[in-house]
Amino acid sequence: MLYSLTGKYIAAESNFVVIECGGVGFRCFTSMSTLTRLPAQGSTVTLYTFMSVTENAITLYGFSQKTELSCFRMLISVSGIGPKAAISILSTLTPEDVALAVGSGDYKAITRANGVGPKIAQRVVLELKDKFKSMGAPADSPQGAKGGASLSPGNAAAAINALMVLGCQSSEAARLVAGLDPSLPTEELIRLALIEMAKGM
Helix, strand or coil: CCCEEEEEEEEECCCEEEEEECCEEEEEECCHHHHHHCCCCCCEEEEEEEEEECCCCEEEEEECCHHHHHHHHHHHCCCCCCHHHHHHHHHHCCHHHHHHHHHHCCHHHHCCCCCCCHHHHHHHHHHHHHHHHHCCCCCCCCECCCCCCECCHHHHHHHHHHHHHCCCCHHHHHHHHHCCCCCCCHHHHHHHHHHHHHHCC
16 A cells, blocks of 8 residues: 655646656645645655545545545545545645544534535544544543643543544543643644644654
8 A cells, every 4th residue: 555655746636636756647636735735846745645446446645744644534434424525624624623623523614615514524523533432532531641630621632532633542642632731722732732743753
């Protein structure tokens, strides 16, 4: 299975790019977010990839950031959500926005994506939250790492769930959030935790 592609960015359409590697052009379907982050055509780029293999086709999806690929993988794990819907969501919302929507139960934010109605958006939120529970995500009152003080339950739990949408393990997400000021809003907890997570990459 392909992990990434590094090559010359030679072409683009509204929903895919072509990356030339060793004389072969790979068509990678992608989000508007990735398209807007790419440099000028002719530049060398790296895309993190997901290969979908079905009876009728082999399709490659590529993203400029690992967090976007992780979010894409989580979205297509939801029943009824295929790659096209996942791309639509990620073309409208950043991975952090999706993570926050799931962590806080805000399904209406996901309906902003083209072709995603309330029922699908609710399914995304409910199934991903259930997935976190089965993975051992913290419940209502994660414990802080400093002095054993409890974090603000709602904000901390939402931030931890959001980080898991982006591919962070539950234990690592809890550690990152536990080291932050528990009085901060959920959005700020997520932002600061992502900064700390990026330092370790």
